[in-house]
Amino acid sequence: MFSLRNHLSTPNPHRLASAVAREDEHLLVAAAKSGDVAAFEELVSRYERKIFRLTMNITRNREDAEDAMQDAFLKSYSHLKTFQGESRFYTWLVRIAANEALMRLRKRRPGQFSLDEPIEGDEDLMPRELQDWGPGPEQRFAQTEMREILSSVIDELEPDYRTVFVLRDIEELSTEETADAVGISVPAVKSRLLRARLKLRQKLDRYFHQGRTN
Amino acid sequence: MNCDDVVHELSNFLDGELEPSLTRELESHLKDCTDCKLVVDQTKKTIQVFCDCEPVELPGEVRARLHDALRRKFKEAAH
Numbered sequence: 001m002f003s004l005r006n007h008l009s010t011p012n013p014h015r016l017a018s019a020v021a022r023e024d025e026h027l028l029v030a031a032a033k034s035g036d037v038a039a040f041e042e043l044v045s046r047y048e049r050k051i052f053r054l055t056m057n058i059t060r061n062r063e064d065a066e067d068a069m070q071d072a073f074l075k076s077y078s079h080l081k082t083f084q085g086e087s088r089f090y091t092w093l094v095r096i097a098a099n100e101a102l103m104r105l106r107k108r109r110p111g112q113f114s115l116d117e118p119i120e121g122d123e124d125l126m127p128r129e130l131q132d133w134g135p136g137p138e139q140r141f142a143q144t145e146m147r148e149i150l151s152s153v154i155d156e157l158e159p160d161y162r163t164v165f166v167l168r169d170i171e172e173l174s175t176e177e178t179a180d181a182v183g184i185s186v187p188a189v190k191s192r193l194l195r196a197r198l199k200l201r202q203k204l205d206r207y208f209h210q211g212r213t214n
Numbered sequence: 215m216n217c218d219d220v221v222h223e224l225s226n227f228l229d230g231e232l233e234p235s236l237t238r239e240l241e242s243h244l245k246d247c248t249d250c251k252l253v254v255d256q257t258k259k260t261i262q263v264f265c266d267c268e269p270v271e272l273p274g275e276v277r278a279r280l281h282d283a284l285r286r287k288f289k290e291a292a293h
Contacts, residue, residue: 037288044284048277053269070280074287125221130252138263150267169261194225201253201260208256 029089033080040080044073047090050171051097057166058101060155061108068104072097087177094171098163098181105159125198137208153203161196168193215239220250228258 028046031039048069055068076083076096083092138146154162167178168189179189215223215236220243226232227240244251272280 040288041281041284044280048272048280049269052272052276066276066279069276070283073280074283077284077287077291124218126217126249127221127253130249130256132252133256133259137259138266146263147267147270150264154264165264170264190225194222197225197228197257197260198221200264201257204260204263205256208259 025089026085029080029083029085032077033083040077043089047093048073050090051093054094054097054166054171055101057154057170058098058159058163059105059108060162061104064104064108065101068097068100072100075100091173091177094167094173095177095181098167098171102163102182105163109159125194127198127202131205131209133205133208141207149204149207153200156203157196157199161192161199164189164192165196165200169197215243217243217247217250220244220247221253224254224257227254228261 025043025046028039028043032043051072052065052069055072056062056065059065059068072093076093079096083089141149154165157165163182164178167173167181168175173181175186175189175193178193179186182189184192220227220240223232223236223240227237232240244254
């Protein structure tokens with residue numbers, strides 16, 4: 001059996017997550033595939049916060065986000081032997097979690113999430129009445145307040161746009177991986193991503209423009 | 215390249231997917247257009263603030279449910 005501890009040197013064998021660097025992810029995966037459940041739990045502990053953020057960002061519903069996260073980890077365990085290591089384990093996990101979250105989003109809001117291709121037109125995307133944000137506009141807010149602002153603005157974004165933004169810009173999936181995860185074409189991902197970024201910029205402008213009094 | 219072209223190519227530019235000649239045209243436009251420079255810089259900042267925001271701790275009861283479910287799964291798999 002593959003032994004994780006033969007490959008890792010850590011002062012505290014009971015607290016692997018803090019000691020194992022990101023590049024050692026493949027060692028944990030190899031150990032988990034060999035039946036080491038502690039290694040799999042370590043992977044879960046490492047990524048549970050990020051996966052919950054992802055499912056929460058897509059569903060915007062606490063109950064659905066919890067269920068999607070839990071099912072994503074359970075499914076990833078069930079299908080671990082099929083993971084071939086062609087991408088990072090985290091990327092593979094994100095795709096499973098995104099799928100779980102999207103299923104719940106579509107069920108809860110039928111018709112609000114579209115697989116349709118975007119209609120490319122001569123739409124005027126140029127923002128109006130631009131105002132300077134000054135340097136480091138986010139530094140004018142405490143971390144908790146900043147989290148609330150980001151949660152609020154992403155909540156206002158339509159699910160089609162929000163999902164693509166979350167997968168591409170927060171989870172850093174490639175355009176192709178995002179297209180595959182959402183079930184839309186690459187041009188559709190690009191179109192939605194551009195609009196999502198512009199809409200979020202506009203929404204953040206309410207908080208970031210200089211001269212705004214907190 | 216005009217302002218509309220810049221906005222339409224904004225994502226490709228920010229993602230480094232714009233071909234070199236168009237990148238040079240866009241950068242040249244930004245030198246003379248304050249509005250487009252604001253749009254580019256603010257969109258870049260928008261992406262950055264979301265990326266920099268660390269996820270919050272998982273609520274204790276959510277984590278407990280998750281790990282209980284995992285342990286049940288491990289037991290099932292062992293039989």
